[in-house]
Amino acid sequence: MYGLMQAFADLLDRLVLTPSRNGKLRLMMAYFAAAPDPDRGYALGALTGDLDIPGVKPAMIRDLIADRMDAGLFAMSYDYVGDLAETVSLVWPGDRRANRPPPLSDIVETLSGASRAEAPGLVAGWLDDLDTTGRWALLKLMTGGLRIGVSARLAKLALAQFGEKDVTDIEEIWHGLASPYESLFAWLEDRAEKPAPDIAAPFRPVMLAHPLVPKADRGNPDALDPALIRPDTFAAEWKFDGIRVQASAERGTRRIYTRTGDDISRTFPDVVAAMDFEGTLDGELLVRTTDGAVAPFNALQQRLNRKTVSKRQMETHPAFIRTYDILQDGGTDLRARPFRARRQSLEAFVAGLSPARFDLSPLVPVTDIAALDAARLAPPSPEIEGLMLKRWDSAYVAGRPKGLWYKWKRDPYLVDAVLMYAQRGHGKRSSFYSDFTFGVWRAAGGEDELTPVGKAYFGFTDAELKQLDAFVRANTIERFGPVRSVTANKETGIVLEVAFEGLQRSPRHKSGIAMRFPRINRIRWDKPTAEADRLETLVALLPD
Structure with missing residues (x-):
């Protein structure tokens, strides 16, 4: 019994740590081949975001850990780790009991039938029975938002390769199916005919360019x-x-x-x-x-x-x-x-x-x-x-x-901006500062100051991520919860060349503008922060 839940936990853990798309496909295919029904069907629902477990919300998880750990210590731990499920899985007190947790399918079905009052006791018992990885997987399963680098489309591609079927055949019937997808797996394994749900207004896979x-x-x-x-x-x-x-x-x-x-x-x-x-x-x-x-x-x-x-x-x-x-x-x-x-x-x-x-x-x-x-x-x-x-x-x-x-x-716009704030990422990036807010210069009170104009969390290599993370840790000057303010002035800081698709006016932002699809194009280690762009440069790009 324990092995079934552990297999799902191991799958999620390995998916997080596997950057390769083909590697993720192989992991999911291997899991679908080894796990029995209905466990693999519920796992599939979790991977595609179609599994909804009522009665378990992040607030309930916070209440459970609040009864077992000092609130200040948990707040500091959560601030450092940056992910609720990962933090709780690491700090949950006590040793594992001799009891073995039920398989994934029993957990899903039990919670689906449990009342809001019964759910906390069930979850706490399972957390006591699981190891750290199992706790993390359980919490991710229950609260949704796996953040493991797997889209619903990628999970369907894994199904198609597993069953040697065309992914478009899966997509066309998907909205007529539901967890635990036993008829789908029977077809993929050639044990039954292709499911033919009577779907009105079905999705027809799109053509791309x-x-x-x-x-x-x-x-x-x-x-x-x-x-x-x-x-x-x-x-x-x-x-x-x-x-x-x-x-x-x-x-x-x-x-x-x-x-x-x-x-x-x-x-x-x-x-x-x-x-x-x-x-x-x-x-x-x-x-x-x-x-x-x-x-x-x-x-x-x-x-x-x-x-x-x-x-x-x-x-x-x-x-x-x-x-x-x-x-x-x-x-x-x-x-x-x-x-x-x-x-x-x-x-x-x-x-x-x-x-x-x-x-x-x-x-x-x-x-x-x-x-x-x-x-x-x-x-x-x-x-x-x-x-x-x-x-x-x-x-x-x-x-x-x-x-x-x-x-x-159209060719993307480019602007040189200065790194101002950083925040830890999620999943495999939860240990790194990988979400970066950047700004440009503008006049204020007779002097120049930086004003934030956007936020980006991709466009850099793993090696560059480590360099940026090291800079943030060495140059933090203020902390605002999980956010770190870094040294950014005319003499010290990092210039980021940011690519974006367009600009629009935004009264919600201090700068008055919002960027469309910003990403870090390159890190300008060679450029002094004083030579970064000014807000007037961006304002000039706004449509009339």
């Missing part, structure tokens, strides 16, 4: 062949800065999916209410301004990741879908048809929908590569990231097929 100029070849003038792009071969569209979605309506069921198949329908009831059609559309979810233009991504963020949305939020941040493609028209599957034919069907289809909630992505004239490049670099709206190029003869193929669709984004 390749960069027109591969990242490794950027700056290489020979990387782009101008002869590739011709008006008789390719269509061009603007790439808007929203989130890619799929709107599917069938038999009275209406759903909005993200590109990875997550159902976000309840967050956008204003759009769902306008889906009075039978079919499936592919497009970009955006928010409209009062004058009918596309709002900055920051406005869309006010609507994302909410369990409920108020009438006021829908009025001030009205959402709509700018349609790119049509996959299903009534009972007719259009995916095998060429893009030219699908585009004609899309134009006719959208003409019958609410213009407030659905409109048509405009085509950009294709003449030659020079004209397209000029359009890419100077789009008509700041909310446009670049261009999408699609072959007129391309079928809608799930995944990222070669040679059919390309994305040609």
Whole structure:
């Protein structure tokens, strides 16, 4: 019995410590092969974020440890470790008892049937029975948010490789399945036919694009062949800065999916209410301004990741879908048809929908590569990231097929900023300061001061992370809970070259601006902090 829970704990522990994508796939495949039903099904639900255990919240875990440890000592431990589950697993007092904890499936099923009053005693008993790794895995399982570098998509890829099936076949039936997925595993192991749940408005795996100029070849003038792009071969569209979605309506069921198949329908009831059609559309979810233009991504963020949305939020941040493609028209599957034919069907289809909630992505004239490049670099709206190029003869193929669709984004903006604050990361980074807030100079009271303009936690190598972490530890001047303020003045500090996709005004930030997708492009060890950029430089980049 104990071995089943320990196997799950070992899986999570090894996934955290394995940076390689293929390595993570191998670990999950090995676990699926060795673990029995229903344990592996509940583990799968935890990995994909689809397992919900009621009655166990972080506040309950805090209460349990508060009864067993001095509050001040725990606060200092939590401040150092930076993760609730990891901290509690390390400081939980006492030796393990002789009792063996039940398998993963019994824990999930017992908690699912337990009352809010019964749950704390059950959890405390299991924590007493487990070792440190097992406690950590149990707490992660119960509170969600594993933070182990595994997305739902990666878990589905592991399933596909485990069962030697096409991942698109799994994605198309996923929303008709539920933990512990016994029918799914039976099919993957060729013990049963493929599950055929009766799903109305199913998710249809999306088609993705390749960069027109591969990242490794950027700056290489020979990387782009101008002869590739011709008006008789390719269509061009603007790439808007929203989130890619799929709107599917069938038999009275209406759903909005993200590109990875997550159902976000309840967050956008204003759009769902306008889906009075039978079919499936592919497009970009955006928010409209009062004058009918596309709002900055920051406005869309006010609507994302909410369990409920108020009438006021829908009025001030009205959402709509700018349609790119049509996959299903009534009972007719259009995916095998060429893009030219699908585009004609899309134009006719959208003409019958609410213009407030659905409109048509405009085509950009294709003449030659020079004209397209000029359009890419100077789009008509700041909310446009670049261009999408699609072959007129391309079928809608799930995944990222070669040679059919390309994305040609604008070059990122670059700014030299000074590191101001740092915070520990999560998971395998919980021992390092890896979340960095940076700022630029501005005049204040006749002198220059740094004002924060963004935060980044990726873009650097593991070796650079260790260098940055060492600098933070050696140059901490103040502590604000888990945040460290570091030396940052005209004489001392680190300059970070930050890349970002765009800027927008933000009254919530002291600087008055917010960055879109900031990441550390390189560390400017060679540059004096006094030569970092000024706020005026960024303000000049704001759209009029």
